[in-house]
Amino acid sequence: MTVGIIGLGLIGGSMAIEIKRKGFAETVLGVENDPVNASAAEKIGLVDQVVSYEECVDRSDLVVIAVPVGAATRLLPDILDRFEKNARGQVVIDVCSTKEQMLRTVHYHPMRRSYVASHPMAGTEYSGPWAAMPGLFDGRACIICNAEESDPKAVSLVEKLYAELNMRTIYMNASNHDVHTAYVSHISHVTSFALALTVLDKEKDEKHIFDLASGGFSSTVRLAKSSADMWVPILTQNRDNVLHVIDTYIEKMQSFRQAIEDYDEDKVRELITDANKIKRIIR
Amino acid sequence: MTVGIIGLGLIGGSMAIEIKRKGFAETVLGVENDPVNASAAEKIGLVDQVVSYEECVDRSDLVVIAVPVGAATRLLPDILDRFEKNARGQVVIDVCSTKEQMLRTVHYHPMRRSYVASHPMAGTEYSGPWAAMPGLFDGRACIICNAEESDPKAVSLVEKLYAELNMRTIYMNASNHDVHTAYVSHISHVTSFALALTVLDKEKDEKHIFDLASGGFSSTVRLAKSSADMWVPILTQNRDNVLHVIDTYIEKMQSFRQAIEDYDEDKVRELITDANKIKRIIR
Numbered sequence: 001m002t003v004g005i006i007g008l009g010l011i012g013g014s015m016a017i018e019i020k021r022k023g024f025a026e027t028v029l030g031v032e033n034d035p036v037n038a039s040a041a042e043k044i045g046l047v048d049q050v051v052s053y054e055e056c057v058d059r060s061d062l063v064v065i066a067v068p069v070g071a072a073t074r075l076l077p078d079i080l081d082r083f084e085k086n087a088r089g090q091v092v093i094d095v096c097s098t099k100e101q102m103l104r105t106v107h108y109h110p111m112r113r114s115y116v117a118s119h120p121m122a123g124t125e126y127s128g129p130w131a132a133m134p135g136l137f138d139g140r141a142c143i144i145c146n147a148e149e150s151d152p153k154a155v156s157l158v159e160k161l162y163a164e165l166n167m168r169t170i171y172m173n174a175s176n177h178d179v180h181t182a183y184v185s186h187i188s189h190v191t192s193f194a195l196a197l198t199v200l201d202k203e204k205d206e207k208h209i210f211d212l213a214s215g216g217f218s219s220t221v222r223l224a225k226s227s228a229d230m231w232v233p234i235l236t237q238n239r240d241n242v243l244h245v246i247d248t249y250i251e252k253m254q255s256f257r258q259a260i261e262d263y264d265e266d267k268v269r270e271l272i273t274d275a276n277k278i279k280r281i282i283r
Numbered sequence: 284m285t286v287g288i289i290g291l292g293l294i295g296g297s298m299a300i301e302i303k304r305k306g307f308a309e310t311v312l313g314v315e316n317d318p319v320n321a322s323a324a325e326k327i328g329l330v331d332q333v334v335s336y337e338e339c340v341d342r343s344d345l346v347v348i349a350v351p352v353g354a355a356t357r358l359l360p361d362i363l364d365r366f367e368k369n370a371r372g373q374v375v376i377d378v379c380s381t382k383e384q385m386l387r388t389v390h391y392h393p394m395r396r397s398y399v400a401s402h403p404m405a406g407t408e409y410s411g412p413w414a415a416m417p418g419l420f421d422g423r424a425c426i427i428c429n430a431e432e433s434d435p436k437a438v439s440l441v442e443k444l445y446a447e448l449n450m451r452t453i454y455m456n457a458s459n460h461d462v463h464t465a466y467v468s469h470i471s472h473v474t475s476f477a478l479a480l481t482v483l484d485k486e487k488d489e490k491h492i493f494d495l496a497s498g499g500f501s502s503t504v505r506l507a508k509s510s511a512d513m514w515v516p517i518l519t520q521n522r523d524n525v526l527h528v529i530d531t532y533i534e535k536m537q538s539f540r541q542a543i544e545d546y547d548e549d550k551v552r553e554l555i556t557d558a559n560k561i562k563r564i565i566r
Contacts, residue, residue: 123497141494183481183482185497188503191503203564206462209463214424214467222502235551236546246540248481248484249477252477256529260529263519263522282493282501
């Protein structure tokens with residue numbers, strides 16, 4: 001089998017590493033528009049060959065779209081068009097963090113059933129081929145959305161891929177997926193970005209503020225290093241859910257603010273004790 | 284020398300471990316009001332002896348107040364009263380995360396110069412004697428506030444202690460200290476608490492939301508496990524600074540909210556790119 005990966009960044013590159021290591025495909029092709037990243041990917045040996053987009057789509061049995069969701073949404077219909085011409089049972093997946101808009105885009109495409117919407121929930125705050133690493137997906141959750149709209153053979157190929165990556169697969173409709181990721185992933189990024197902006201603002205007057213930054217600050221602000229290319233389209237594509245979560249979040253901040261302003265120690269204690277319940281959920 | 288540590292939690296316990304390990308004192312006494320924690324501290328061997336508060340203050344050459352800042356503010360004047368009676372050049376430090384109120388409380392105390400206000404900036408989200416660990420302070424910053432108000436001999440003893448803990452000492456006035464910790468520590472805790480509350484709210488309807496929680500969420504919400512006993516008095520004692528930072532933070536969140544609501548991708552990109560500048564500051 002030949003797998004073609006479009007976008008050799010953190011996710012595409014890490015997937016290439018695992019696919020070769022596990023022997024899931026004989027040949028792994030890669031597409032990378034950025035010439036620096038393309039030559040890095042070849043140098044590191046992430047894929048067997050970096051080829052053009054057209055060659056990749058035409059030669060691959062399984063195409064993986066691993067570019068930011070804005071670009072992915074534009075590529076997907078074109079890839080399905082090519083599949084229609086090639087007429088040889090090819091399959092395409094994406095790995096994006098929002099799903100409703102992707103699925104809407106190809107809902108009436110004659111080749112819709114060749115597409116499996118997937119979201120391997122793994123990542124770091126780094127990007128590009130240098131960020132790719134073995135074991136990135138190990139033990140993490142992978143969501144397949146609206147599987148009933150895809151060809152069962154296509155779904156089963158994709159399940160096999162994610163099993164090789166040692167991921168546990170969860171099935172969900174796209175609308176639930178986008179609500180859940182807004183809560184457990186997208187809001188964390190927005191709060192980290194906002195924290196970084198807050199502290200950087202202060203730094204304009206106080207050059208030495210970061211001498212004091214402790215481990216707690218670093219872990220809370222870590223996601224603020226995440227790339228704009230990836231996050232701009234996620235936040236706008238998942239707009240309604242993200243706005244809803246931001247509103248709830250701002251309400252919680254306002255409750256803290258009010259309790260502190262009023263020196264209401266009982267209320268501050270109640271809020272913190274409620275927040276502590278997160279202990280039963282995360283390690 | 285005899286060191287007495289009041290409060291054998293994360294900070295007091297970890298300090299006891301290092302003081303014994305480095306041989307900074309012949310004898311380490313401990314005070315712990317919670318009987319479960321006291322017996323744990325003796326069992327683990329954190330200190331040579333758990334004694335009463337009075338015995339600890341009277342027998343120690345150096346007293347370390349390692350309880351939450353509300354209780355510490357009440358203890359400090361009493362300890363200085365006892366020093367006055369004992370009249371043998373004893374020294375007391377605290378390790379609290381807010382400083383202005385502590386210093387105000389004893390500003391006119393006749394024994395003020397026996398007190399050195401210090402803040403070793405180290406910690407984890409865990410508390411109690413079981414959370415104590417070797418190496419907690421290693422390489423971290425320690426702030427000494429208003430050193431000129433303390434006896435130089437007392438300051439030099441405290442500098443020696445923190446040098447043994449392998450901390451780098453920074454000197455600052457209390458007012459600057461409290462502004463800086465609001466930015467690099469206190470706000471991170473409030474944002475984590477608010478994030479935990481936001482997501483826990485959603486969980487009421489969606490039992491399986493946390494199947495999807497990724498590493499990014501865990502690191503952003505980690506501080507929400509921090510104890511109310513410690514954080515209630517910090518947030519209320521540092522009220523004005525914390526409110527100011529919360530206001531700036533909410534403004535940043537509102538900017539994100541507005542840009543996302545308007546589908547203004549350029550503005551979202553600008554905000555994220557600005558936030559990315561945190562890269563040059565944290566690893």
